[in-house]
Amino acid sequence: MPLSSPHIVFPATATEPAVTLPAIGQGTWYMGEDRLPASQEADALRHGLDHGMTLIDTAEMYGEGGAEKVVGQALAGRRDDAFVVSKVYPWNAGRDGTIAACERSLARLGIETLDLYLLHWPGSIPLEETFEAFERLREQGKIRRFGVSNFDAERLGALESLPGAADCATDQVLYHLGSRGVEVDVLPWLKARGLPAMAYCPLAQGDRQRNEVITAPVVEAIAAEHGVSAAQILLAWVIRTGAPTASDDERPTIAIPKASTLAHVEANAEALSIQLTADDLARLDDAFPAPDRPVPLDIV
Numbered sequence: 001m002p003l004s005s006p007h008i009v010f011p012a013t014a015t016e017p018a019v020t021l022p023a024i025g026q027g028t029w030y031m032g033e034d035r036l037p038a039s040q041e042a043d044a045l046r047h048g049l050d051h052g053m054t055l056i057d058t059a060e061m062y063g064e065g066g067a068e069k070v071v072g073q074a075l076a077g078r079r080d081d082a083f084v085v086s087k088v089y090p091w092n093a094g095r096d097g098t099i100a101a102c103e104r105s106l107a108r109l110g111i112e113t114l115d116l117y118l119l120h121w122p123g124s125i126p127l128e129e130t131f132e133a134f135e136r137l138r139e140q141g142k143i144r145r146f147g148v149s150n151f152d153a154e155r156l157g158a159l160e161s162l163p164g165a166a167d168c169a170t171d172q173v174l175y176h177l178g179s180r181g182v183e184v185d186v187l188p189w190l191k192a193r194g195l196p197a198m199a200y201c202p203l204a205q206g207d208r209q210r211n212e213v214i215t216a217p218v219v220e221a222i223a224a225e226h227g228v229s230a231a232q233i234l235l236a237w238v239i240r241t242g243a244p245t246a247s248d249d250e251r252p253t254i255a256i257p258k259a260s261t262l263a264h265v266e267a268n269a270e271a272l273s274i275q276l277t278a279d280d281l282a283r284l285d286d287a288f289p290a291p292d293r294p295v296p297l298d299i300v
């Protein structure tokens with residue numbers, strides 16, 4: 001990856017060196033459900049790897065393991081080209097259940113180690129147990145890093161007192177132009193610790209306001225000015241820098257759009273090179289302002 005390309009950095013942990021990744025990766029929700037042939041979905045993911053979108057996000061939930069199998073197909077013969085993320089269901093996230101769930105995920109993926117393993121959303125099993133299991137998985141070489149997903153600021157604050165919290169790598173949250181609540185408290189929590197955020201539904205999929213966002217006149221106008229699509233503007237917006245400088249391409253957030261057509265994959269990779277101007281950002285802020293106080297976390 002050229003250093004000038006927008007990227008995120010997972011900082012070094014007690015056991016792993018820092019990792020730099022392109023600021024757009026690939027999602028897999030709804031893959032492995034026979035909506036399309038699995039080979040077509042795997043081809044799309046491989047195409048994404050070829051175009052530099054190296055982080056692949058999956059979960060035991062997606063297609064009840066079907067998406068992990070598609071990712072496994074995509075990775076055949078090229079494991080080292082990808083940074084693989086999976087997630088454990090909250091009801092599997094106990095001391096032993098987490099280990100068993102991870103082993104099932106690894107078997108479906110056909111790999112030895114996950115690069116990042118997340119608790120998919122908060123559940124009733126104490127987080128202490130999940131973190132203890134993550135630590136054991138790390139010692140066993142089955143995961144390199146761990147983190148959480150769908151945690152609001154209050155839950156992030158609560159996890160700080162747990163052993164292992166210092167190595168929590170990220171919070172994967174819903175974030176797109178039409179849903180900016182995480183800017184108030186979740187993104188600042190991550191930023192204060194030097195951690196990247198992972199933005200799911202960056203194209204507003206699953207949101208009742210999807211059409212409102214992707215067909216908003218201001219989004220379409222900016223897209224036309226840049227000669228790109230509205231979807232590409234949404235991605236460029238998610239990975240924008242807070243205060244862009246010419247020399248710093250490190251981004252606070254990685255977007256993980258899911259795409260199953262090659263054209264969508266290419267468009268998403270191209271969004272890495274879109275430079276939104278201060279004027280573009282101001283116009284988007286006017287149309288879709290961030291809230292000025294904490295709001296409940298959006299989820300799908």
Ligand SMILES: NC(=O)c1ccc[n+]([C@@H]2O[C@H](COP(=O)([O-])OP(=O)(O)OC[C@H]3O[C@@H](n4cnc5c(N)ncnc54)[C@H](OP(=O)(O)O)[C@@H]3O)[C@@H](O)[C@H]2O)c1
Binds near residue numbers: 172203229259264268
């Ligand atoms: N942690 C969590 O709780 C959680 C929740 C939801 C999602 N996620 C993760 O985040 C990923 C992304 O979220 P998502 O899949 O819900 O939604 P998304 O990425 O916002 O949107 C996906 C939709 O956008 C379409 N699309 C992709 N690229 C496009 C482009 N360039 N132009 C126009 N349309 C395009 C896709 O169509 P095609 O498939 O036809 O290309 C698909 O219908 C998921 O796949 C999953 O890995 C995590």
